[in-house]
Amino acid sequence: MRGRRARLALGAALGLLTAACTGSNGAGAGADANAAPVKGGTLHVLSSIDLEHLDPARAYVTSTQDVGRLVYRTLTTFAPAPGQAGGKIVPDLATDTGRPSDGAKTWTFTLKEGVKYEDGRPVTSKDVKYGVERTFAAELPEGPPYARMWLAGGEAYKGPYKDPAGLASIETPDDRTIVFKLNRPVSDFGSAVSLPMSAPVPQDKDTGVGYDNRPFSCGPYKIEKFEPKKQLTLVRNTSWDPATDTVRKGLPDKVVIDLNLDAAVVDQRLIAGQGQDADAVALEPIGPASVGRVMSDPQVRKRLVTGESINTRFLSINTRHAPLDDVRVRQAIAYALDKDALRTTRGGPIAGELATTLLPPTLPGAAPEDPYPSQDGKGDPTMAKALLAQAGHASDLVLTLDTPATAGGKAQGEAVQASLARAGITVKINEISSSAFYSTVGNTARQHDLVIDGWTPDWPGASTYLPILFDGRLITTEGNNNRAQYDSPAVDTRLDAIAAMSDPAAAQAAYGELARRIMQDAPVVPFLWDKAAVLVGPNVTGAYGHTAFVGRLDLVSLGLRK
Amino acid sequence: MILYLLRRLAVTAAILVVICAASFAIFYLMPADPAQGACGKACSPERIAEIRATLGLNRPLPVQFWDYLVGIVSGRTYGTGAQAVNCPFPCLGFSFQTDQPVWPMLTSRLPVSISIALGAAVLWLAVGVAAGVVSALRRGSLWDRAAMTAALGGVSLPIYFTALVLQYLLVVKLNVLPYPRVVPVTQDPAGWAQSMVMPWITLAMLYAGVYARITRGEMLDSLGQNYVRTARAKGLPEVTVVRRHALRPALMPIVTIFGMDLGALLGGALITESVFGLPGVGKLAADAIAGADQPVILGVTLFAAAFVVLANLAVDLVYAVLDPRVRAVG
């Protein structure tokens, strides 16, 4: 999740802001529904960001996972559908979404027949095992932690380079069966293997760190050429058999992804939609500066595809710094924050709904409430002042906010500064270079009082959200995710109790209840539930925003009309 | 002449080493930790220690500098075992943020920077020098005053402001040019020229102003010299007088400045490339700075400095060929 969240906040930082049409469900908006897609052609993807890691062991950033889905397959994956339907986990390499036994401590998957790599050889369960083992290697950092956390004996395993014998708790009785033995019951393990970490990697094709530049394909496309920060060219993998794949359409012959383009230029090119750009889509949502031009031109507006997400953005308050250890001061900040101004820095209403709870309404277990209400979400300085006066900090509060040193970071920082100033709180902005940002705010000694943060669970559900952000026992001096340093033994106990629940529905309801309880302590102030508004070229069809990719387009379904 | 050449080469090499040392010292004595910068987002203390060892940051600074110099001339390998990364000659460092050696990152972006610099240079030389010469010949005329006012305006225009005005007028309002993008000259020369027109004009407006002012001043100086009067008195045609006796000496200082300016631009037009979003060396520098990717910043700095120093050398050599007295003094 760290990566998933990281990319999100960085996107903000770079000024590539998330946005979506209010009320729209993101269902295939831009494309003419009646124009049938054709097979063939070259799809262009214009990206203002770089792909962080193509190596499936390291891919933990949503945009990279979106692209990765074109190249490699995983045991399970998200359904290729708009709206909440996209949150459903469906079989991919496996014939089903996994069969739990031993009280969900053992998970068995059977691979489909006829799935082949780009060189024509079949995908085997040993390759999946090897792929999962690679995520243990310290040489390949930044990937999801679940294999390391959950597999029996995982804490002692150092990855296939240092430990070539492999991990005993992953069994491959035959070439099509793989069995995972876990150290605890995990009711949503079938969802966890939708992450790229379960993609098969043939051992003889593993080039270690270099695999990042050329992962071996078992999906509809293989990598023809990859120039990091510049361009990724995908061409058809002729060994891919559509009969084995219910998720990927594989319509275009070629997909060219231009990386690291200027965000404003991407918007302008797609607004014009001329020449080659007619066959292009954006990877990231439009920036705030383009919203006006898109919304005021009906022809362009038709090509704006909106998608929901399960991402929540919030202001984290460092509960260990006095006087922020006083709940009244934190509640005052929660009242004072102008959520609407923050959303405007991200593009206005199309950037999403103003958040009032920890769990977004798109997550199971979420229930509507607004513990710190204000008119139109613009903040309530009067309430805030009263609480501050009670706490004895009517006018002397000076706080420091950490922001990435980017246009978006500055804009959001200034919005926080201006809105808290109305309640008599002085906010100083500490700009941090974007590459050092997460290591700084994740360092408990170096982080300051406030930081704008956000979280996307790895799959729809609170199990990869609340336990990671609000468990006081998980506060670490470096690489810390609990930026509020929120430490409540009662909450910790409750988290353990929910994790042990075997009924997923009961667990979801319990998480919802716990989220409301945490909100009373105001360790974070949620301000936005993200939506994404992405531009597509006039000749592109099959476009919809996918909830697993924070509302960005589901690349596997795109095709060209002619 | 050969002795002079060798001496100049030695001085140039020495200057480059000094620049290298100064940059190296500044970058590595800075509070920002290069290992932290290289570590990225999912950074654990172990990972930092590992990177530090891989980069050799735990070694004394002079040793690191020596390794760096050796790397430039013969390439080097960072780390050992499965994680070893090879940085072949000429190794200007290795970017752990992008997992690439710095040198190919630079060279892959050089064509864009060269396209921008050369095109702009042709434009500003043609416009600037011509305007300066005409102004000098018609000193005090309406043309002179108009040209010099325009030149002063050009000199005072911030590049990013010019760039935005051009982009607004030509792309958004008049729709006569496409949004700037990378078009290799080999693939589509017309498209290449189209995409480069705005950067060229942007830079040329600034530099043409500078060159027009210098040319005018130098021309007026040389026109006032005795030998020009003598040449005129001899009854030589005016064209010959201007071309041979006034313009040629006036061009000498212009060649000097031109060498320096072109050298600096080849090392990346930082602002121009940033505004137009063109992936040249300057954009690489801007991105590296934004991401605190120190090996890349160091590499670009040295690369750009090398261009300036080599341009200096080239100018000196041209001088030496043109004017034998320089060899004796230099």
Added chain:
Amino acid sequence: MTVLRRLLAQRSAALALAVVALLVLTALAAPLITWLAGTSPTAFHGEAVDPALGGLPRGVAGGISSGHWLGVEPVNGRDVLARVVYGARVSLLIAVLATGLSVALGTALGLLAGFLGGWADTVIGRLMDLLMSFPSLIFMIALISAAPGADRRLLLVVVLGFFGWPYVGRIVRGQAMVLTRGEFVAAARVLGASRRALLVREVLPNLTGPVLVVATMSIPACIATEAGLSFLGVGVQPPTPSWGQMIATAVPWYAADPAYFLIPGAFLFATVLAFNVLGDAVRDALDPRSQRR
């Protein structure tokens, strides 16, 4: 005073001087101006922008209205006039201080080189060559971004001043060399004047002219560079306004809200132009030989 009279005799110079004076006055009176206009450089005006259009200012030409004479910034609705006049303070202050620093450094080191000659001259001369061949913009950005936490304004002054001194130093050195070999210095030396007295009484006064010219030329260069650095994201920290920063923020908005970059850009252009015209005029006034009009 003849210099000033000669300066004012030129129409363009008088105009430039007036513009500069007006700017200085504006910068000094920034709080008064914002008080008169009833605005502040940091207050958000959410009602002046339209969130549904991504925060585009409501109304024409970037939201110009009776309440906001030069319009508002997109997204946050801050008053552009207030930010421009406060930005003038930052720009001018940094430019003047940086120029002061480079003049001080350049004069001292240039004198040393020109006066002493020999070994000192070689070292300082080479140092100046070296600094001038540095890709200074990249270097300045790297230096500033690598020093977090420090006061950016001070840092900008130091960095701009440091990279600016060789341009002063070169001229001072040249002048000093000519002067020390000049007849009146030789005469003074023959009359038994000490080196120090020579420096103070004979050389320094003769340097004021050329130094004044470089200084006037250096101010617009510093303003432009400071704005450039702000533009590249290493300028003064928010919410302190600066022209370069305003234009940088305006880049993605250039198509939707052109007034946002045109207004601070026009101020920046006018300021730099005025100082450049003034610099030319000062040079011409001090050195009639160079007056080529």
